[in-house]
Structure formats: C-alpha cells, structure tokens
Amino acid sequence: MFVGHYAAALALRPLKASPSLPVTFVAVQALDIGFFGLALADIERYSIEPGATVMNNLALEYLPYTHSLAGAAALSLLFGLALYPFMRARPRIMAAAIAAFCVFSHWLLDLPVHRPDLGIIGDSDHKLGFGLWNHPEIAMPLEVGVLLIGLFIWVSATRAKNTAGKYMPWIALALLLALQAFNWFGPQPTPETNLDEISMQALLAYGLIAVLAIFMERTRERKA
Numbered sequence: 001m002f003v004g005h006y007a008a009a010l011a012l013r014p015l016k017a018s019p020s021l022p023v024t025f026v027a028v029q030a031l032d033i034g035f036f037g038l039a040l041a042d043i044e045r046y047s048i049e050p051g052a053t054v055m056n057n058l059a060l061e062y063l064p065y066t067h068s069l070a071g072a073a074a075l076s077l078l079f080g081l082a083l084y085p086f087m088r089a090r091p092r093i094m095a096a097a098i099a100a101f102c103v104f105s106h107w108l109l110d111l112p113v114h115r116p117d118l119g120i121i122g123d124s125d126h127k128l129g130f131g132l133w134n135h136p137e138i139a140m141p142l143e144v145g146v147l148l149i150g151l152f153i154w155v156s157a158t159r160a161k162n163t164a165g166k167y168m169p170w171i172a173l174a175l176l177l178a179l180q181a182f183n184w185f186g187p188q189p190t191p192e193t194n195l196d197e198i199s200m201q202a203l204l205a206y207g208l209i210a211v212l213a214i215f216m217e218r219t220r221e222r223k224a
C-alpha cells in the first residue's frame with residue numbers, strides 16, 4: 001500500500017491531541033522510510049522479480065526490523081517515545097500515542113495487500129500477508145477508498161484559513177492520486193534496475209508528500 005497509508009494520519013487529524021500532518025504523514029510511512037533506508041545500507045533486502053505479485057515486481061526478501069509484527073510494534077513505540085518531548089499538542093502523552101499509532105497503522109494496512117512476507121517476530125518462518133496485490137480489482141479500490149475516507153474526514157473537520165486552503169484538499173488529492181497512478185501504471189522496475197535508485201525514488205516520494213503536508217497544515221485549521 002502507498003497513498004492509502006495517509007488515510008490514518010488524515011482521519012486522526014481532527015483529534016485535538018493529534019500531532020500536525022507533517023509529523024503524522026512521516027509517521028504513517030516511517031516503516032517504509034526505515035525499510036528503504038535499511039535497504040540502502042544492505043541491512044534489509046528486496047529484489048525485483050517480475051510477477052512477484054500481479055501489481056508489482058517487488059520481492060520483499062528480508063525486512064525483519066521494519067515489517068515484522070514485533071518490529072513494527074517496537075518501532076511505533078520508539079517513534080512515540082522519541083517525539084514525546086517535542087509534542088506541541090496536549091495532552092502530550094496522547095499526542096505521542098497518536099504518532100505511535102500512525103506508525104503502527106502502516107503495518108495494519110500492509111497486512112491485507114502484501115503477499116505473506118511480514119514476519120511475526122523478526123524473520124520468523126511463519127509470515128503474514130493476505131496477498132491483495134494479486135487482486136487489483138480489490139486492492140485498487142481499497143487503496144483509493146481508504147484515502148478518500150481519510151481526506152473526507154480531514155476536510156469535514158477543518159476549514160480554509162485562506163484562499164489556498166479552499167483548493168488544498170483537491171491539490172492534495174490530485175498529487176497523491178498522480179503519485180499512486182505513477183506507481184501502478186508507470187514504468188515498472190526490471191531485474192536490471194539499480195535497487196538503490198528505486199529506494200531513493202521511494203524516499204523522495206515520501207519526502208515530497210511530507211512537504212505537501214506542511215502546506216495542508218498551513219492552509220487549513222480545525223473547526224472551532
């Protein structure tokens with residue numbers, strides 16, 4: 001899952017204790033940011049295997065730290081703890097808990113789409129994943145659907161601070177759908193593609209979307 005992950009950040013934003021969108025947008029992709037970062041460092045591993053799933057060529061071979069159930073839970077906790085002192089929203093403990101939950105929500109949304117490559121503890125033999133990436137007719141509406149629900153909740157609970165704020169939901173929707181469309185229908189990596197380039201490209205996309213979150217946050221505010 002890619003842009004669907006942002007639904008969790010958007011749906012939780014109306015809560016008074018929610019951290020700002022730039023924080024939660026990074027949080028919901030923290031496990032993938034960690035994964036591609038660790039892949040660049042040769043600590044976690046993937047390869048390109050045409051037909052790995054119907055929807056993408058990514059064979060996720062070794063991702064015990066970021067994508068096992070225990071690893072994801074531990075990283076979520078660490079993320080919340082690390083941000084706790086810097087939280088501006090109150091109560092601070094709730095803000096940190098929401099940030100931690102955003103990190104964990106990534107794993108919960110990866111579970112239905114991944115083929116069984118998500119370990120329970122580390123690289124345990126028993127792997128989880130319901131494999132919806134082999135069923136685009138379900139995975140695609142699911143991804144777009146959860147994003148739309150998240151956006152709708154955020155838009156309903158906020159109002160524009162300025163003219164840009166009126167258009168921001170549409171700008172956000174267009175940009176996220178464009179990136180998702182590129183991911184689905186753009187050129188797919190082949191076994192010859194440089195993996196570091198793929199990892200960098202993914203990290204760049206997450207960075208770009210975090211910048212979008214800064215503008216979303218600046219142009220709309222929670223309704224009184």
Ligand SMILES: [Zn+2]
Pocket residue numbers: 031032067106110
């Ligand atoms: Zn992931």
